[in-house]
Amino acid sequence: EKQATRKAATANKFSSEAEKTVLGWMADVDAAYELVEGWSVNAFFLWLSGDSDFEKLNSTRLNSYIAVLPYITKTDIFFNGGMNESASARALSTSGINGHGVLAPGAGTKWSPVKDVLELELGWALLLAESVNPQYAKSRVYGWELNFNTDWTATSWLDVMLQADFFKTGAFFEHPEDWDPYGSAKRVSEPNPWRVMLGADVHYN
16 A cells, blocks of 8 residues: 655654654565464464654654554454454554554464364564664564454353453563663663453443
Protein backbone atom coordinates (compact mmCIF):
# COMPACT_ATOMS: atom_id res chain seq x y z
CA GLU A 1 0.00 0.00 0.00
CA LYS A 2 1.48 3.33 -1.03
CA GLN A 3 0.83 6.12 1.40
CA ALA A 4 0.00 9.51 -0.02
CA THR A 5 2.58 12.24 0.27
CA ARG A 6 1.65 14.87 2.78
CA LYS A 7 3.13 17.73 4.76
CA ALA A 8 3.63 17.31 8.48
CA ALA A 9 4.77 19.92 10.96
CA THR A 10 7.19 19.05 13.73
CA ALA A 11 8.64 21.28 16.42
CA ASN A 12 12.40 21.47 16.69
CA LYS A 13 14.54 22.44 19.66
CA PHE A 14 14.09 26.12 18.85
CA SER A 15 10.29 25.76 18.95
CA SER A 16 10.00 26.66 15.28
CA GLU A 17 8.39 24.46 12.63
CA ALA A 18 9.95 22.36 9.89
CA GLU A 19 8.00 20.76 7.05
CA LYS A 20 8.45 17.05 6.33
CA THR A 21 7.36 15.17 3.24
CA VAL A 22 5.88 11.82 4.30
CA LEU A 23 5.93 8.73 2.08
CA GLY A 24 5.28 5.38 3.78
CA TRP A 25 4.83 1.82 2.57
CA MET A 26 3.22 -1.31 3.97
CA ALA A 27 3.06 -5.00 2.98
CA ASP A 28 1.15 -7.71 4.84
CA VAL A 29 1.15 -11.38 3.77
CA ASP A 30 -0.85 -14.07 5.63
CA ALA A 31 -1.22 -17.80 5.02
CA ALA A 32 -3.23 -20.41 6.93
CA TYR A 33 -3.75 -24.15 6.54
CA GLU A 34 -6.23 -26.44 8.31
CA LEU A 35 -4.44 -29.67 9.27
CA VAL A 36 -7.60 -31.39 10.50
CA GLU A 37 -11.04 -30.09 11.37
CA GLY A 38 -10.69 -27.63 14.23
CA TRP A 39 -6.88 -27.39 14.11
CA SER A 40 -5.02 -24.97 11.85
CA VAL A 41 -1.57 -23.39 11.52
CA ASN A 42 -0.73 -19.98 10.13
CA ALA A 43 2.20 -17.76 9.19
CA PHE A 44 2.60 -14.10 8.30
CA PHE A 45 5.11 -11.48 7.27
CA LEU A 46 4.59 -7.78 7.93
CA TRP A 47 6.60 -4.85 6.59
CA LEU A 48 6.02 -1.28 7.67
CA SER A 49 8.51 1.20 6.24
CA GLY A 50 10.71 3.07 8.69
CA ASP A 51 13.08 6.01 8.80
CA SER A 52 16.72 5.89 9.93
CA ASP A 53 16.84 9.68 10.35
CA PHE A 54 13.72 10.04 12.46
CA GLU A 55 15.66 11.65 15.32
CA LYS A 56 17.14 14.35 13.06
CA LEU A 57 14.97 17.41 13.56
CA ASN A 58 16.33 19.15 10.46
CA SER A 59 15.47 16.31 8.03
CA THR A 60 12.82 17.18 5.44
CA ARG A 61 11.61 13.66 4.56
CA LEU A 62 9.89 11.02 6.67
CA ASN A 63 9.70 7.46 5.30
CA SER A 64 7.88 5.90 8.25
CA TYR A 65 4.43 4.46 7.56
CA ILE A 66 1.75 6.45 9.41
CA ALA A 67 -1.72 5.14 10.20
CA VAL A 68 -4.36 4.98 12.90
CA LEU A 69 -3.17 3.01 15.95
CA PRO A 70 -3.86 0.17 16.53
CA TYR A 71 -4.01 -0.53 12.80
CA ILE A 72 -2.45 -3.98 12.58
CA THR A 73 -2.80 -6.22 15.62
CA LYS A 74 -0.44 -9.09 14.82
CA THR A 75 0.65 -9.40 18.45
CA ASP A 76 -0.90 -8.40 21.77
CA ILE A 77 1.84 -6.27 23.38
CA PHE A 78 3.86 -4.69 20.56
CA PHE A 79 0.82 -4.04 18.35
CA ASN A 80 -1.69 -3.63 21.21
CA GLY A 81 -3.92 -6.46 20.02
CA GLY A 82 -5.87 -9.06 21.94
CA MET A 83 -8.49 -7.96 24.44
CA ASN A 84 -7.17 -4.38 24.45
CA GLU A 85 -7.74 -3.96 20.72
CA SER A 86 -11.39 -2.93 20.90
CA ALA A 87 -10.82 -0.59 23.86
CA SER A 88 -7.78 1.29 22.52
CA ALA A 89 -8.08 4.97 21.73
CA ARG A 90 -7.46 5.62 18.03
CA ALA A 91 -4.60 7.98 17.27
CA LEU A 92 -2.18 8.59 14.39
CA SER A 93 1.20 6.97 14.92
CA THR A 94 4.41 6.26 13.05
CA SER A 95 5.33 2.60 12.64
CA GLY A 96 7.56 0.72 15.05
CA ILE A 97 9.49 2.44 17.83
CA ASN A 98 10.15 6.13 17.11
CA GLY A 99 9.22 5.69 13.45
CA HIS A 100 11.87 3.09 12.64
CA GLY A 101 9.39 0.74 10.98
CA VAL A 102 8.75 -2.99 11.42
CA LEU A 103 9.84 -6.26 9.84
CA ALA A 104 7.87 -9.05 11.52
CA PRO A 105 7.77 -12.72 10.52
CA GLY A 106 5.48 -14.81 12.69
CA ALA A 107 3.62 -18.09 13.05
CA GLY A 108 0.88 -19.59 15.15
CA THR A 109 -1.65 -22.33 15.64
CA LYS A 110 -5.34 -22.41 16.52
CA TRP A 111 -7.26 -25.36 18.01
CA SER A 112 -10.96 -25.75 18.72
CA PRO A 113 -11.35 -28.92 20.80
CA VAL A 114 -15.08 -28.21 21.15
CA LYS A 115 -16.48 -26.56 18.03
CA ASP A 116 -18.11 -23.15 18.64
CA VAL A 117 -17.48 -23.54 22.39
CA LEU A 118 -13.73 -23.49 23.15
CA GLU A 119 -10.88 -22.03 21.10
CA LEU A 120 -7.17 -22.01 21.98
CA GLU A 121 -4.65 -19.91 20.05
CA LEU A 122 -0.85 -19.67 20.31
CA GLY A 123 1.21 -17.14 18.34
CA TRP A 124 4.85 -16.05 18.04
CA ALA A 125 6.55 -13.21 16.18
CA LEU A 126 10.05 -11.85 15.69
CA LEU A 127 10.04 -8.05 15.64
CA LEU A 128 12.75 -6.03 13.87
CA ALA A 129 13.23 -2.38 13.00
CA GLU A 130 13.08 -1.77 9.25
CA SER A 131 15.65 1.02 9.40
CA VAL A 132 17.79 2.44 12.20
CA ASN A 133 20.51 5.03 12.69
CA PRO A 134 23.58 3.38 14.34
CA GLN A 135 24.17 6.62 16.23
CA TYR A 136 21.01 6.03 18.28
CA ALA A 137 20.43 2.25 18.14
CA LYS A 138 23.05 -0.51 18.00
CA SER A 139 20.67 -3.19 16.74
CA ARG A 140 17.51 -3.63 14.65
CA VAL A 141 16.11 -6.32 16.98
CA TYR A 142 13.09 -5.07 18.93
CA GLY A 143 12.67 -8.57 20.36
CA TRP A 144 10.22 -11.46 20.09
CA GLU A 145 6.71 -11.97 21.45
CA LEU A 146 4.67 -14.98 22.50
CA ASN A 147 0.86 -14.82 22.88
CA PHE A 148 -1.64 -17.33 24.24
CA ASN A 149 -5.39 -16.70 23.97
CA THR A 150 -8.45 -18.73 24.90
CA ASP A 151 -12.12 -18.04 24.24
CA TRP A 152 -14.79 -20.12 25.99
CA THR A 153 -18.44 -19.66 25.06
CA ALA A 154 -19.98 -20.44 28.44
CA THR A 155 -23.58 -19.64 27.48
CA SER A 156 -25.45 -18.05 24.59
CA TRP A 157 -24.84 -14.64 26.19
CA LEU A 158 -21.42 -15.02 27.88
CA ASP A 159 -17.89 -15.54 26.54
CA VAL A 160 -14.96 -15.90 28.95
CA MET A 161 -11.48 -15.02 27.66
CA LEU A 162 -7.98 -15.63 29.01
CA GLN A 163 -4.91 -13.95 27.56
CA ALA A 164 -1.23 -14.43 28.49
CA ASP A 165 1.55 -12.47 26.74
CA PHE A 166 5.34 -12.22 27.00
CA PHE A 167 7.70 -9.86 25.14
CA LYS A 168 11.45 -10.47 25.20
CA THR A 169 13.17 -7.16 24.57
CA GLY A 170 16.03 -7.16 22.08
CA ALA A 171 19.26 -5.24 21.65
CA PHE A 172 17.42 -2.28 20.06
CA PHE A 173 16.46 -1.18 23.58
CA GLU A 174 19.94 -1.48 25.06
CA HIS A 175 21.54 1.68 26.43
CA PRO A 176 24.47 2.61 28.70
CA GLU A 177 23.58 1.93 32.33
CA ASP A 178 24.44 5.50 33.32
CA TRP A 179 23.72 7.07 29.91
CA ASP A 180 27.43 7.59 29.36
CA PRO A 181 27.80 9.68 26.17
CA TYR A 182 31.16 8.00 25.45
CA GLY A 183 29.67 4.51 25.53
CA SER A 184 32.09 3.18 28.16
CA ALA A 185 29.42 2.30 30.73
CA LYS A 186 27.86 -1.16 30.99
CA ARG A 187 24.97 -1.59 28.55
CA VAL A 188 21.59 -2.64 29.90
CA SER A 189 18.22 -3.33 28.28
CA GLU A 190 14.64 -2.61 29.16
CA PRO A 191 12.65 -5.10 31.30
CA ASN A 192 10.74 -7.88 29.55
CA PRO A 193 7.02 -6.99 29.76
CA TRP A 194 4.42 -9.69 30.39
CA ARG A 195 0.78 -9.83 31.40
CA VAL A 196 -2.09 -12.19 32.13
CA MET A 197 -5.64 -10.96 31.54
CA LEU A 198 -9.07 -12.42 32.22
CA GLY A 199 -12.10 -10.96 30.49
CA ALA A 200 -15.78 -11.51 29.86
CA ASP A 201 -17.93 -10.56 26.90
CA VAL A 202 -21.64 -10.22 27.70
CA HIS A 203 -23.93 -9.93 24.69
CA TYR A 204 -27.65 -9.95 24.10
CA ASN A 205 -29.67 -11.02 21.08
